[in-house]
Amino acid sequence: MHELAITEEILNLVVSEAKKNSATKVKLVKLVIGEMTGIVNESVSFYFNEISKKTIAEGAGLSFRRIPAAGRCRDCGHEFEVKDFVWACPHCGSLNINITAGKELYLESIEAI
Numbered sequence: 001m002h003e004l005a006i007t008e009e010i011l012n013l014v015v016s017e018a019k020k021n022s023a024t025k026v027k028l029v030k031l032v033i034g035e036m037t038g039i040v041n042e043s044v045s046f047y048f049n050e051i052s053k054k055t056i057a058e059g060a061g062l063s064f065r066r067i068p069a070a071g072r073c074r075d076c077g078h079e080f081e082v083k084d085f086v087w088a089c090p091h092c093g094s095l096n097i098n099i100t101a102g103k104e105l106y107l108e109s110i111e112a113i
């Protein structure tokens with residue numbers, strides 16, 4: 001489960017950002033996750049609840065913004081949303097595709113007091 005390692009990184013970032021801003025308690029953590037990452041929201045929530053205990057992020061809510069996978073055809077320039085991991089251009093059928101979205105994984109913002 002790579003979600004644990006990822007969640008640890010998120011937590012470290014949240015705690016250090018909160019401390020930088022002299023926060024005493026983190027209330028909400030907003031994450032952006034691309035569909036290509038294969039990360040499951042529920043797993044991140046589960047691990048976050050566990051590993052944030054006794055940190056200033058304990059009890060913080062998590063919100064997720066999912067970014068659909070998207071590609072751009074290198075042959076015809078068509079841009080499209082990728083469904084079911086089918087990496088072929090729906091316009092010309094080319095497999096020569098650039099991934100343009102869906103690999104996102106970052107902390108968008110933190111609400112803290």
Ligand SMILES: [Zn+2]
Nearest residue numbers: 073076089092
């Ligand atoms: Zn194409």
